[in-house]
Amino acid sequence: AQKVTQAQTEISVVEKEDVTLDCVYETRDTTYYLFWYKQPPSGELVFLIRRNSFDEQNEISGRYSWNFQKSTSSFNFTITASQVVDSAVYFCALSGAPSSGGSYIPTFGRGTSLIVHP
């Protein structure tokens, strides 16, 4: 069975601070995908990143960066110089790879609510 743990329920920071959102996962699949989504107050899920389990390179996209550590089954997300507009709930998710016999239906973490104060 797959499991995604986002231990931080809520994080509160002041604008311009850096913040890291943790994600730890469990899976028996050898090939899998990891995702991060942002859900602002409007409710729409905004796709941020999809990472294949074979690609352990860290990724940076503007103020966003992701640290994938297969050895610790973690896929952490860092926002640098946070802004008020970053306030949202962030979900980490995990899915298998059908080409390897896994399920494409993602398992979501419980989400981390990020509040950025001006």
Add this chain to the structure above:
Amino acid sequence: GAVVSQHPSWVICKSGTSVKIECRSLDFQATTMFWYRQFPKQSLMLMATSNEGSKATYEQGVEKDKFLINHASLTLSTLTVTSAHPEDSSFYICSARETGLVDNEQFFGPGTRLTVL
């Protein structure tokens, strides 16, 4: 590309009425669509998998007679909440998976907020 729409974006209805929510893949064909439910401050919970031309597969604990799913075409799935009650008030999100590529990901719609009075 890969846009999924939902209609309506929000709906308020009286207890006992039925509500239909549409999910459309706008620029791709989706053999499989998914319906999720999200209560306030909680994660997304998969309700059912909708397969074009066949019956939906419901997750354990989801009443199939209450949440009717129809996937009549490769771009449209509908979720009908029958005889809605206040406890059905929730945020319903659909997603669609493009036909063809085996490891395709899901693309999410913007969600529909249902409030039952």
